[in-house]
Amino acid sequence: GLAAVVLPEPTWHEHESERGGFRVDLPGDADPDMARRVKPQKDRKHDGVEGTNLWTRSENYIVAHRDLKDAKGNPRFPDAAFLETEVKAITSEGSVTLGRNEPATHQGFPARDFSYEFKSGGTVSGRVVLAGNRVYVLVAGGQFSELGNPNVHRFLRSFRITDKKILAMRPPGARDETDDPPDPPDDEE
Numbered sequence: 001g002l003a004a005v006v007l008p009e010p011t012w013h014e015h016e017s018e019r020g021g022f023r024v025d026l027p028g029d030a031d032p033d034m035a036r037r038v039k040p041q042k043d044r045k046h047d048g049v050e051g052t053n054l055w056t057r058s059e060n061y062i063v064a065h066r067d068l069k070d071a072k073g074n075p076r077f078p079d080a081a082f083l084e085t086e087v088k089a090i091t092s093e094g095s096v097t098l099g100r101n102e103p104a105t106h107q108g109f110p111a112r113d114f115s116y117e118f119k120s121g122g123t124v125s126g127r128v129v130l131a132g133n134r135v136y137v138l139v140a141g142g143q144f145s146e147l148g149n150p151n152v153h154r155f156l157r158s159f160r161i162t163d164k165k166i167l168a169m170r171p172p173g174a175r176d177e178t179d180d181p182p183d184p185p186d187d188e189e
Contacts, residue, residue, distance in 0.1 A: 008056065010027030010028055010054060010151060011027070011028065012025050012026065012027055012154070013025070013026050013028070013029065013030070014026075014158075015030045015050065016162070017048065017050055017063070019047075019048055020047075020048045020050060020063065020065045020136075020163075021065075021134070021161060021162055021163025021165075021166050022063060022065070022136065022159060022160060022161050022162055022163070023158075023159075023160050023162055024063055024138075024155065024158050024159045024160070025154055025155060025158035026051060026052045026061055026155070027052065027054055027059075027061060027151050027154075027155065028052040028053070028054055028061075029052060030050060030051065030052055031051065031052050031053055034049045034050055034051045034052070034053070034060075034062055035049040037049075037051075037053065037060050037062065038062065038064060045066065046064040046065060046066045046137075047065055047066045047067060048064070048065050048066075049062060049063075049064045050062070050063050050064075051063055054142075054151075057142065057144060057145075057151075058122075058142045058143040058144050058145075059140065059141060059142035059143075059144075059145055059149075059151065059152075060139065060140065060141070060142055061139075061140045061151075061152075061155045062137075062138070062139050062140070063136060063137070063138050063159065064136070064137040064139075065134060065135065065136050065137070066134070066135055067133055067134050068133045068134070068135060069133070075132075075133040076133055077132060077133050077169075078130065080103075080110035080130065082130060082135075083103075083110060083111065083112040083128050083130055084101075084112065086112070086128045086135065086137065087101055087112050087114045087128060090114070090116075090126070090128075090137065090139070091114065091116045095118060095119050095120070096116040096117065096118055096119065096124075097116060097117050097119065098114065098115075098116050099114070099115040099116055099117055099123070099147075100113060100114055100115045100125075100182060100183075101113075101114045102114075102182075104127065104179040105177050105178060105179050106127065106129040106131075106159075106161075106178050106179070107129075107131075107160065107161050107167070107170070107176050107177070107178050108170040108171065108174030108175055108176050108177055109129050109130060109131045109132075109161075109170060109171070109174070110129075110130050110171075111127055111128060111129040111130070111179070112127065112128050113125075113126070113127050113179075113181060113182055114126050114127075114128070115141075115147060115182075115183070118143065120143070121143060121144070122141065122142050122143040122144055122145050122146075123141050123145050123146055123147055123149075124139050124140065124141035124142065124145065125139075125140060125141055125147065125149075125152050125153075125156065125181065125182075125183065126138050126139040126140065126156075127156055127159070127181065129161070131161055131166045131167075131169065131170075132166050132168075132169025132170075133169070134163075134166050136159070136161070138155070138156055138159055140152040140155045140156060147183040148183050148184065148185050149185070150185035153181055153183065153184055153185055156181040157180060157181055
């Protein structure tokens with residue numbers, strides 16, 4: 001017969017990024033070299049890539065961020081339609097199939113929740129947040145992950161922007177509201 005593999009529960013830590021202006025719960029120690037796990041895109045160079053890898057579960061938990069600038073180096077403030085372009089860029093690789101792709105709000109900023117499935121199996125869930133002229137891309141999951149993964153849900157739900165300059169760029173009249181990530185674990189519905 002088959003033996004069941006019991007994986008250890010992750011050890012959660014709050015990770016605060018002064019450079020990225022955010023905090024998030026990570027299911028392991030922050031890896032200083034997470035950028036190696038992100039496929040580079042020449043037109044989307046991130047200012048920072050932070051997170052962790054749970055190798056026992058083949059799961060990555062990543063927050064990438066970059067400030068948008070025009071050709072002269074001045075801050076650029078795109079509209080919410082920009083988020084759709086970001087999701088398409090993230091999921092354009094031929095080995096993935098886009099699942100969910102819907103608008104959301106994160107701390108009053110426009111966002112998009114998305115998921116994709118690898119053709120070889122496994123699911124990744126994410127959120128892209130357009131906070132003034134900064135873009136945050138959160139992705140979590142991996143080869144053996146499924147929608148409703150409680151670790152992925154906790155990671156996405158814990159993300160908070162802390163940079164006061166960025167928070168001051170909230171759209172006029174926007175309240176500090178955040179939509180809960182979709183696909184809660186079965187025990188949270």
